[in-house]
Amino acid sequence: MRNDEVLKENVTQFSGKLQKSVIEVQQKYGDILNIPHHVSEMHPQMPTADRAAQFAPFAALTGYKEAIEETERLAEEKIEREYE
Structure with missing residues (x-):
């Protein structure tokens, strides 16, 4: 099958589904x-x-970023203590 025939068949199938x-x-x-x-x-x-x-972005999870940063800081401290 040639490319133009395949394209025509695809268009026909898409058109039928639409x-x-x-x-x-x-x-x-x-x-x-x-x-x-x-x-x-x-x-x-x-x-x-x-x-x-009214559809502008807003902080739905207030404080979430800070909680993640604190968890990261605590994890880094723990890793540092383990390697001392």
């Missing part, structure tokens, strides 16, 4: 796919910058 996937999604969620997006009449839309800020 079509099957799209059909499955439409069957599962077809009842809600075309519902219009809700816009509140009472609350103004949050600015994009504020929306992005």
